Each structure stands twice: as structure tokens, then as C-alpha cells.
Amino acid sequence: MKKLKRSARLVEMTQFLLARPHQLIPLTTFAQRYGAAKSSISEDLAIIKEVFEDEGTGELQTLAGAAGGVKYIPKMGREQALHFIEQLCEKLAEPNRILPGGYLYMSDLLGLPGLMNEAGKLFATAFAGRDIDCVMTVETKGIPLAYATGAELNLPVVLVRRDHQVTEGSAVSINYVSGSHKSLHTMSLSRRALKEKSKVLIVDDFMKAGGTIQGMVDLLAEFNAVVAGVGVLVESGEVETEQRLLRDYVSLATLRAVDAKGKEISVEPGNYFSRK
Amino acid sequence: MKKLKRSARLVEMTQFLLARPHQLIPLTTFAQRYGAAKSSISEDLAIIKEVFEDEGTGELQTLAGAAGGVKYIPKMGREQALHFIEQLCEKLAEPNRILPGGYLYMSDLLGLPGLMNEAGKLFATAFAGRDIDCVMTVETKGIPLAYATGAELNLPVVLVRRDHQVTEGSAVSINYVSGSHKSLHTMSLSRRALKEKSKVLIVDDFMKAGGTIQGMVDLLAEFNAVVAGVGVLVESGEVETEQRLLRDYVSLATLRAVDAKGKEISVEPGNYFSRK
Structure with missing residues (x-):
């Protein structure tokens, strides 16, 4: 690469770091x-670090010594997170989302890559300090969220299927009970998708009683893998606490009540801030 | 925001632009x-533009006049694209991917958010000049690719389901014939997911004869929407040209042959370069 002036070097280093979250980059890489x-290079990194931290873009961790270098940890600052979650709640409360049966139409929001990436950055912030090997979700609607989280944490995504697919090879299938409706479902994971003893962050778009997520937890046990954390975009607050199968999770929004007759949806921030 | 020195401003502007692809940002936004x-600001942008273009990160388009500003267009340079596609082909050709029936295990590659984002950037490069309203895919495996493409093009993603889901509201369902197996399937799209006359970029992970993609094209007709382009990660080269339902598409890799007995997979670059 041609020798750059400091100004150009700062631009190049910024985009280089942003494209490589949670990766240790030795100073010699930049120097060469x-x-x-x-x-x-150290002076440049000090400038970038200050801007990132002032802006709430993330942290720049510097590790000294022979194996040292710099690592960009994407993080969303408290103020930005608050703003994002408030906006999300506002959008979720739009009355035209109510579907027959009191269900909520969320596909338009889940279809916005930018919004998913922001939500993924929030999960990456919440779980930045944990030791995680991969992100897991079950098809279909949690997938963009899982990939956004995986991208920010530099982790692969493992996808649980509802049915066993021919393109997945041999698989482990389990039955699970959806907690709110007490109906029985199947989920299946390819044998080669997950290494034994993996530490797994489970991500999903919606959690009611938590039956689907509990199903993923049970599936992990079949692989001798463990849960490193659970993140959901929206949790239903209509579930009694003692009915909830899962207690340790991070949610961005809580759906308090859906009044189909009065066309009113009540949404509050999830436990993201109260857990901190 | 506090007044920044040029060096800090360059870092901040770089990350601001990278986070907002295909969005026109007035110079006054930066000035304020x-x-x-x-x-x-113009001088800063000239520096960023030069680095982005030298690096193959993308273009910085400047629009003069009262409604003017600057727009970051993510693009992958030819050299990087070639390198990416060669690596993809190499990974796809690993013999342990062969599954019973000559199917290929690709879930590990599709599970890498970084790889999906690079592939999305390639599609964003190929379709940067087209007038597109949204990206569409059918569940499940094409989803990360569709979101990566949507993120780079700043477009929403529309998700076609295999079954009609209660959380999608009223939907339009069609039957389609899978071209290679001649079997009948159903796909369904929520009525409110797609506006009439939308121009739609279809993205999927794999195309054999093209029956699934033709199904999406037929579904679009039900919404008076039109195809603005088709992008697939891998196409099967085992299909005779006259059997292929679709002729106008961009592929990144071509699966030439799978020899299950000899444990050999032959993969070549797709038509990405030959179409340019």
C-alpha cells in the first residue's frame, strides 16, 4: 500500500477498524x-479512540506487549441506546400493527437492515464482556437480528430449523412445548453446525413465555453446549413472572398490552437498562 | 457536537458516512x-473520497447545488471482488461438504456474517446503478444475504414465507413448481409487506433451474411489482441452459459438478465478472 499522509491514514484506519470488530490488530500491521x-500509529489510534468514545461508537482497547495491538469493540452509548429504544417502542405502539387474535405485525420493522444492525449493536454492547463462541437463533424472524449481533461481535451464526432439511446433513431434532399455547413443536440442528461445549448467545425477535428459547436451550444440551446469554428484541409483558420459563435475558422492548378493540398498544422499554 | 480538529473530524466523518450508505448528506449537516x-468540509470529503476510491471501499458522489451534498456508494473494487470470489469457490469446493444425494452443505459459510456482508457488498456493487425499492428473498437460507445487500443499498428487505403465518396478517399465496424436481410448493407474502409497483431486487443463496426465483417473480406480479434484478450466491451449472427458467441474473459462484463417489466438487466463479 502506498505511503499515506496522516489525514488519509486516519480515514483508512477508521474504516479498517470499523470493518473488523472484536479482532486484535497488531500495531505492526498498521505500521507495515x-x-x-x-x-x-499510536498517535493516530489515540485520535480515533477519542472520537469513538466521545461519539459512543465503541471502545478502542489497546493491549501492550509483544502480542499486543488494538481491538475495536462496538458499543452503543447510553444516550444513543435510550434514543433507539424509545423510537423502537414508539414504532411498535403504532395502532395499525394489531392483527386478528391480538398479534402484532412487526415484519416491516424486522425488514429494516439499519434498525436490525442498531439492535445488534445493543446486544453486542450488553454481551461484549462475555465469553461467546457463536450466536444462535431459530428460523425465521430472529435471523436478521442474530446476524447483526454476530457481525458486531465477530461471531458465526448457527441457525436452528423447524424441519430437518436435506441440505443440513445429519441433524439432532427435539420436541418442545410452546409455553403460552402448550402446543408441541419440533426444532432441528445440523450435527456439524455446533461444536461440543460451545458457549452460545441465543437471540430471537419475540419471547412470550419463553418456550421456543427453552427449546433452543434443550437443544444445546444435546450438543453439550451451554447458554452464554439470551437477547430478545421484544418480550411480552402479558406473561406472569412465574409462568416465564426463562429468567436471565436481555430485552429491548416490553409489550405491555394489546387492546384490539380500543386499537391501543402499550409498549415500554425492556430490561436492557435495568439490568446494567 | 463539540468543535473538532481536522484529524478528529476526518475520523468522525468517515464513520458517519460508512454508517449511511446511499443517503444524501447535505454539506450543511457536516458544517453544523x-x-x-x-x-x-469539502477539503475533508476530498481526502475521504481519495482513500475510499484507492482502497476500493466505495465511491463518494458529490452533488452540487442547493439540494446538493455527498453520498457514499459502497462498492467493492475488481481486485478485491476477484479475491473474494476465488476464496468463496475454494471454500465451496472442500470435499467434506458433500451430503447424501449430492447436496452441498453450505450452512457454515452462510453462517459467517462477515462473508455474507462481503457478498452483499458485491451485489450492492453490481446493482448500484439500478432503481430499486426493496430487496426480496424467500426463507430461509437467503435471508442473511438479502439483509447484507439491503444494508449496503439502504433498502428494506421483504421476506416471502413458505407458509402463511398468523403474524403476517392477510397474505397472497401462490403455488410454484420447483424447476429441477417438478414438485409443487407454496409461498406466501403479507399484503402489507410490498407496495404496488415496487421495483424489487431478488436475492437467494442457491439457484438450480430457477423455479423458486420464478415463484417470487410470479408473486411480484400479484402485487403489480416488477423485478429490478436477481442475485444468487451460487448457481448450479448442472442445469442445461434451455432448462433454466431465468436468464438475467448475477451469480458469484457456479457449482459445476459434484462427484459424490470421487469426493470431488468443482466450483467456478459465477457470471459476476462476465456480465460487467
Whole structure:
């Protein structure tokens, strides 16, 4: 790469770091890349670090020593997170979302890659300190959220299927009970999708009693894998606490009540802030 | 926002632009944000533009006049694209991917958010000049690719379901014939997911004869919507040209042959470059 001036180098380093979250980049990589002294690179990184931290874009962790380098940890600052969650609640409360049976139409919001990426950044913030090997979700609507989270944490995504697919090879299937309706369902995971003893972050778009997520937890046990965390975009607050199968999770919004007759939806922020 | 020095401003502007692809940002936005003169902002943008274009990160389009501003168009340079596609082909050709029936296990690759985002950037490069309202895919495996493409093009994603779901509201369902197996399937799209006359980019992970994609095309007709383009990660080259239902598409890789006995997979670059 050609030798760059500091101004150009700052632009290049910024985009290089943003494209590589949670990856340790040795200072020598930058020094060689730009034909610059390590001391200059350190000064550049100090400038980038200050902007990222002031802006709430994330942290720049510097590790000293021979194995040292710099790592970009995407994080959403408290103020931005609050703003995002308030906006999300407002959108979820739009009365035209009510469907027959009191269900909520959310596909338009789940269809916005930018919104999903922001939500993924929130989960990446909440789980940044945990030791995680991969992100897991069950098809279909939680998939964009799982990928957004995986991208920010630099982790692969493992996809649980509702049916056993020929393109997944041999698979482990389990039955699980949907907690609110008490109906029986099947989910299935390819044998080669998950290594034994993996530490898994479970992500989904919606949680009522938590039966589907409990199903994923049970499936993990079949792989001798463990839950490293659970994140849901929206939780239903209509479930009694003692009915909830799962207690340890992060939610961004809580659906308090859906009044189909009065056309009113009541949505509050989830437990994201109260857990901190 | 506090007044920044040029060095810090360059870092901030770079991350601001990267987070907002295909969005017109007036120079006054930057001028106000940083308390800087428009002439300084223009100089900053010239530096960023040069780095982005040298690096193959994308283009920075400047529009002059009262409604003017700057727009970041993510694009992958030819050299990087070639490198990406070669690596993809190599990974697809790993012999342990062969499943009973000559199917290919691809879920590990489809589970890498970074790889999906790169592929999405390639589609965003190929379709950057087209007039598109949204990206469409059918569940399940094409979803991450569709979101990656949507994120780079700043477009929403519309998700076609295999079954009609209660959370989708009223929906339009069609039957379609899978071209290679001649079996009949159903797909369904929520009425409110797609506006009439939308121009739609169809994205999927795999195409054999093209029956599934033709199904999406037929579904679009039900919404008076039109196809603005078709992108597939892998196409099967085992289909005779006259058997292929679709002729106008962009593919990143072509699966030439799967020899289950000899444990050999032959993969070549798709038509991405030959179409340019």
C-alpha cells in the first residue's frame, strides 16, 4: 500500500477498524500497511479512540506487549441506546400493527437492515464482556437480528430449523412445548453446525413465555453446549413472572398490552437498562 | 457536537458516512455538526473520497447545488471482488461438504456474517446503478444475504414465507413448481409487506433451474411489482441452459459438478465478472 499522509491514514484506519470488530490488530500491521513508525500509529489510534468514545461508537482497547495491538469493540452509548429504544417502542405502539387474535405485525420493522444492525449493536454492547463462541437463533424472524449481533461481535451464526432439511446433513431434532399455547413443536440442528461445549448467545425477535428459547436451550444440551446469554428484541409483558420459563435475558422492548378493540398498544422499554 | 480538529473530524466523518450508505448528506449537516466552514468540509470529503476510491471501499458522489451534498456508494473494487470470489469457490469446493444425494452443505459459510456482508457488498456493487425499492428473498437460507445487500443499498428487505403465518396478517399465496424436481410448493407474502409497483431486487443463496426465483417473480406480479434484478450466491451449472427458467441474473459462484463417489466438487466463479 502506498505511503499515506496522516489525514488519509486516519480515514483508512477508521474504516479498517470499523470493518473488523472484536479482532486484535497488531500495531505492526498498521505500521507495515502505511509505511509509518509505530509511534505515529499510536498517535493516530489515540485520535480515533477519542472520537469513538466521545461519539459512543465503541471502545478502542489497546493491549501492550509483544502480542499486543488494538481491538475495536462496538458499543452503543447510553444516550444513543435510550434514543433507539424509545423510537423502537414508539414504532411498535403504532395502532395499525394489531392483527386478528391480538398479534402484532412487526415484519416491516424486522425488514429494516439499519434498525436490525442498531439492535445488534445493543446486544453486542450488553454481551461484549462475555465469553461467546457463536450466536444462535431459530428460523425465521430472529435471523436478521442474530446476524447483526454476530457481525458486531465477530461471531458465526448457527441457525436452528423447524424441519430437518436435506441440505443440513445429519441433524439432532427435539420436541418442545410452546409455553403460552402448550402446543408441541419440533426444532432441528445440523450435527456439524455446533461444536461440543460451545458457549452460545441465543437471540430471537419475540419471547412470550419463553418456550421456543427453552427449546433452543434443550437443544444445546444435546450438543453439550451451554447458554452464554439470551437477547430478545421484544418480550411480552402479558406473561406472569412465574409462568416465564426463562429468567436471565436481555430485552429491548416490553409489550405491555394489546387492546384490539380500543386499537391501543402499550409498549415500554425492556430490561436492557435495568439490568446494567 | 463539540468543535473538532481536522484529524478528529476526518475520523468522525468517515464513520458517519460508512454508517449511511446511499443517503444524501447535505454539506450543511457536516458544517453544523462540526462547527466548520463548508470549504473545510469539502477539503475533508476530498481526502475521504481519495482513500475510499484507492482502497476500493466505495465511491463518494458529490452533488452540487442547493439540494446538493455527498453520498457514499459502497462498492467493492475488481481486485478485491476477484479475491473474494476465488476464496468463496475454494471454500465451496472442500470435499467434506458433500451430503447424501449430492447436496452441498453450505450452512457454515452462510453462517459467517462477515462473508455474507462481503457478498452483499458485491451485489450492492453490481446493482448500484439500478432503481430499486426493496430487496426480496424467500426463507430461509437467503435471508442473511438479502439483509447484507439491503444494508449496503439502504433498502428494506421483504421476506416471502413458505407458509402463511398468523403474524403476517392477510397474505397472497401462490403455488410454484420447483424447476429441477417438478414438485409443487407454496409461498406466501403479507399484503402489507410490498407496495404496488415496487421495483424489487431478488436475492437467494442457491439457484438450480430457477423455479423458486420464478415463484417470487410470479408473486411480484400479484402485487403489480416488477423485478429490478436477481442475485444468487451460487448457481448450479448442472442445469442445461434451455432448462433454466431465468436468464438475467448475477451469480458469484457456479457449482459445476459434484462427484459424490470421487469426493470431488468443482466450483467456478459465477457470471459476476462476465456480465460487467
